[in-house]
Each structure stands twice: as structure tokens, then as C-alpha cells.
Amino acid sequence: MGTVAVFKKEMRSYFASPVALVVLTIFLVIAGYFFYSILAYFSLVSTQASMNPALARGLNVTEGVLRPLFSDMSVILLFMMPLLTMRLFAEERKQGTLELLLTYPLRDGEVLLGKFLAATFLVAILLLATGIYPLLLVFWSEPELYPILTGYLGLLLLAMTFIALGLFFSSLTQNQIVAAVLAFGALLLFWVIGWAATLAEGDWSLVFRHLSIVEHFSSFARGVLETKDLAYYLGLISFFLFATLKSLEVRRWKG
């Protein structure tokens, strides 16, 4: 019950300030631009392929448009999520409202979950809005349904991971900017670890690949739903939510 109360309050707060709306708008603008440019290129290649059948063989809307689109959207998410999560705890701490919140008959977990779900819901709306891109494709082409669904699932899981991480860093500080920067830095680190995979050898390469956010996402984008990828994301989400819970506990002790 407490979770619902916190959820509703956060949703109100999100829309009371321009930040959420600005972030959503910018996301959609950039994503829209990506969609356009990917589609334009694909269109161009298609035209050429119609004259040269040899090229046509490799062309596929799902591979050629949706996959790069999802890939690009995951990058935009990486940049934007810290901006949505930075205020969740940091602002409350700065304003002093956290002191009141934590003295209501709510468990810390309920508070955490309420905030997490509010941010997730916001992203879900965002992703829903981008549904217009595959929808447009349906009119003029035949994209496969399954990869679209898994692609969005992958994006949602990715976003939830970013949110959990952002929540954690927001709980560490009073300063929203610091929270955002830390979250952003950590996310980049996870991202970049994937590149180390190509540089390292043998077993190390495998370790890095398994840690990389990108790697696990790519299968979602391809329409493949693998347990290990699900486990990876759910594991990361749980880990960071747990870490946030502990961070809240520590802050209580330190006052």
C-alpha cells in the first residue's frame, strides 16, 4: 500500500517539474531522428536493390531497420536515465522530506519500490510512444513481430537496470548533479567493459563479455529470448535495488 502512495506521489512530482517532460521530449526527438535516418538509408539501399537483385538478398527490415533502431535507443536511454533518476532520493535528502518519509509506517523497501516503479512506468510510457516506428513499418513492409516484442522487452529491462543503478547513486548524495554524473559514469563503465572483451584473451574475454550490458542486449534485439540474458538483467536490477536499500539503512545510522 505504501508503495502505491509513493508511486503516485512520484508521478505527480515528475510532471510538476519540466525535467521529466523535457527528457521525454528530447528522447523522442532523437529517437525519431534515428528512425528517420536509418529508414532513409534502408530505403536508399532498397531502391538500389530493386535494380540489382544480388543486393536484395541481404535486405531485411528487421535486421536493417529495427535492430539498429533498438541499438541506438539503448544508447539514448543510457544518457537519459540518470536525468530521470537523479532526483529520486537526492532531492528528498536535500529538502529534508526524506526525514518525514522515513518516519511514516512504510518499510524502506516499499519506498524504494514505489520510486523504482514510478521511473519504470515513465520509461514504459516513453517506449510505448516509440511504438509508432514499428507501426509505421507495418504499413509498408513486413517486419517480424517477435523481434519487435523482444526488442522492447530488452529495452525495458535495460532501462530498469539503468533506473536501479541511478536510484542507488541518488541515494548516496544530496546533490542531484553528482548523482546523475555518478550514475552516468557507472553506466558507461558497464558499457565499455564490453569492448574489453575484444581486447582480452581467452577466459578473460568471456568474463568481460558476460558483464557487458551491450552483449546481453543484442540478443533481445535480434528476437532471441535467452534465460541467461534475462537472468543477467534481473540479477543486476536486484543487486542495485538491494544496494540502495542498504545505503538507506547506513544513512539512517549516520544521521
Next chain:
Amino acid sequence: MIEVQELTKFYGNKAAINSLSFSVEQGEVVGFLGPNGAGKTTTMRVLSCFMPPTSGSAKVAGFDIHTHSIDVRRRIGYLPEHTPLYTDLTVTQYLNFVAEAKAVPRLERRQKVGEAIERCLLHDVERRIINTLSKGYRQRVGLAQALLGDPPVLILDEPTIGLDPKQIIEIRKLIREMQGKRTVILSTHILPEVSAVCQRVIIINDGRIAAVDTPENLTRRLQRSTQIVLQVEGPPDQVTRRFLDITGVLRVDMKDGTGALGRYVIETEKGRDLRRELAQAVCSSGWGLLELRPVDMSLEDIFIRLVTEDQAVSDQPAAIST
């Protein structure tokens, strides 16, 4: 309703509160009086379950703050210093949130929020965004929030700070009306506030309790006494009686008694140095005298530090008068 035993909280090496022990009865309005930095806010925070103490225990409404934190929180209304509110919500939206957070049953929520708004005179501003409200109104929203859920215990940290005289009188009136109905513990550094509102006063200084009494008694004691501390090895009843026999001794409090060894705080008439008499009394009775010293900061000194200009237009005379 509130029982505190040896409550201690350290921030790093410094003890913000040290071995506090006191209790508050049901329906009492008790004031926590002390200068800034005395430990009032820390005590409020521990009692409201915002932070756990380093050691010691406290029970609020019959529940231990450590083991039954949620049960305690269900029965308290807390208003922290500076009244932190969610400034981007309207008054009604905010109070609805608090009602839900405090698990007020859904069917009663609207009614209870309405009651809180009426009781705290917020009717005119219920649709306004909290950001746009004056300090006085915000304080009332804070009080309304604390009252939601009809908690039997109210914990108010400096509820009148920053308000203008008229607003101060209003808030004090609201608090006074709760005598007998709710248990209230409020903290302040304004001496006259305590006389105006509280039935009993706990004076805290430097993390320790300096005195506990009704405002009237304290005023009387203030005008007439200095304090001396002794550590005596001897049967407590007899020691106390022996001290009271000495002329000039107004009051004997015994603290920290383990078996035969006890710490005694003696209040003596102002202007009389009774140290020799006290020492003689102990030694001639054959008891061990382990410590004898005047208290560094007498009640009077504390009060002098405490007395600030009370801005409220009050018809009550200042507590200290000659």
C-alpha cells in the same frame, strides 16, 4: 506513553545525546527546552524512528523503537524542524499522499483529510501549490500532516520557529488544545513558549538532561538555587534525609544509584555555599565521600542562554522576574 532509558547517540566521537532518561505520560504536553546543539532534534529523530540510537532504549506508545519500528511509526505524528514538505504538490494532494502513506483506510481518507484541513485552518489554501504558501501556512500543513491518522503521540521539533507573532499564537493554541487528548513532546529554545504551552519541561543541555519539572516549579527553583553534585557511598534513604536536614538545602535528587554508591544533585539556596556543611554531613555519618563539586552550569546559566526574545504578543509575564 513515552519511556526513554539511557538513550545515547554518537556522531563520530561526539555524543549528541548521552544517557537520556525520562518519561512522558499519556495526555501530557511536554516541552524539550535547550539551547541550539543541546540534542533536542537528535532526541526527536530517535523517538520518531528516523535514526536508531547508539545505545539505550525508548518505548513510544508501548512499542520499542528498535524492534517494533513500524508499530511506533503508526502511532506517531512527526513534524521535523523547518517543516519539510513536497513543494510541488497542492495541499490536498500532499495530505492525500500522507493519508495513504499512513495507511488511513481508503474510505475514510477524504473525510480525514478534510478534517485535518479544517482543524488547521487550511480551507482557503487547500488547492494551492505548497510552493506558493507563506511560512505560517506551511507550518499548518506540516501540523495537519502530523495529525493525519489520529496518532496518539505527536513529536514536534521547533514548531513555531520562523513564524510571526500572530502565527505563533495560533500554533500554540492548537497545541494547547491537545492537552489530555494526545501526548505531545515538542522541542524549543524559547523559554516563554514552554510556559505558554507545556505542562512539564525537560531541560537539556550538551546532550544531558539538566532538569525536569513544571514550568512554575522551575521558575521558582531558578530564582533561588545553585546546584552541587556529590558522590556518596552510603544507604540512599539515609543520605537523602541527612542532606535534607541541612538548612539551605531545597531539594535532593539521586541519580545513578547502584547499591550503596549514589550520585546526588543538591539544590541549595542561592547565595549560600553549603559545600562544607554537605561534606561534614557525609563524613560525620561515616559514609564515603567520593566527589563534591558545584555544577558547572547552574539552571540559571542555562536559562540565561535560553532566554531569547519571545516575539509573540503575550499577556503572560516573562518567566523570570524579580
